[in-house]
Amino acid sequence: MTTHQLELSNAARLWAMRVADPDFRDWDGLTRWLEPSRAHLAAYEAAVETDEWAKQILTKDFER
Amino acid sequence: MVAQAEISGLHATLLKERGRLLRFLAARGVGHEAEDVFHDLWRKIAVMPERSIADPVSYIFRAAENHMRDLRRATISREKRQFDWHGMADVPEDAPAGERVLIAREQLTHVQAALAGLGSRVDYVFRRYRLDGVGQAEIASELGMSLSSVEKDLQKAYRTLAELRIKLNTE
Numbered sequence: 225m226t227t228h229q230l231e232l233s234n235a236a237r238l239w240a241m242r243v244a245d246p247d248f249r250d251w252d253g254l255t256r257w258l259e260p261s262r263a264h265l266a267a268y269e270a271a272v273e274t275d276e277w278a279k280q281i282l283t284k285d286f287e288r
Numbered sequence: 289m290v291a292q293a294e295i296s297g298l299h300a301t302l303l304k305e306r307g308r309l310l311r312f313l314a315a316r317g318v319g320h321e322a323e324d325v326f327h328d329l330w331r332k333i334a335v336m337p338e339r340s341i342a343d344p345v346s347y348i349f350r351a352a353e354n355h356m357r358d359l360r361r362a363t364i365s366r367e368k369r370q371f372d373w374h375g376m377a378d379v380p381e382d383a384p385a386g387e388r389v390l391i392a393r394e395q396l397t398h399v400q401a402a403l404a405g406l407g408s409r410v411d412y413v414f415r416r417y418r419l420d421g422v423g424q425a426e427i428a429s430e431l432g433m434s435l436s437s438v439e440k441d442l443q444k445a446y447r448t449l450a451e452l453r454i455k456l457n458t459e
Contacts, residue, residue: 233450241446243353247423251312251349258315265317269360271450276357278449279418281396 236267240275298333301344302326309352316356329355395456402452406444413438414445 225233239257242248258264302309306326313322329351341347403411413431416422422430428438 234447237446237450238443241442244418245423246421247425248350249343249346251346251353252308255308255312255315262317265315269317272357274450274453275418275446277453278399281392281399282415282419284392284396 232263232267233271236264236271237274239268240271243272244275296333298336298341298344298348299330302330302333302348305345305348309348312349312352313356316353318356325352325355325359398452398456399449402448403445406441406448410441410444413441417442 235257239254242250243254258268309329310322310326313325318325329348332351332355333348403414409431413427416427416430417424424435424438424442427433428435431438
């Protein structure tokens, strides 16, 4: 991963983390961050996916 | 058209915030279907029980974000089915249920170990945030921590989980 890609995925992960807060309000900030390039959106979606993956694994019910 | 008087609070908010919301949807990857998505949100809001919502603007943006996640999940599972059909997926969707449970259990062990490795406070803060759905400000006051310490703990957990996921996917 290049430095640029790494910075992008770090920033995207921060957004995914902040959006997970029930009190998150900065939707315009997220819009402005996503707008400059489709790479931002792709990084954000990857970060969201990882967040949901972890949540899903930790809440899975294995009793059967 | 619905008479103006019948438009509920949330629908009124949706109309008022239309411009901002369409800009968000465009940034969130919606192209020419922005109007369709807007109408989907309109319908979703229509079937929701009447109750007071503290912050209707944030509420509709949250609904839009969730809607985009649903759309993406649907696309991914469609692509995945196609991929499975070609026999190229590592864990086909039609893999025996037992095998899938085994993989999930294994991943759970890794996630638990990774979080535990960050210390009990980080582990607790992450679970409180992500599993109990408690906001950062509330966690900070519960634990008598500063907001920035809570945020730092969460950042550690998020970074570790991202690294773990990459590792598990490339193993």
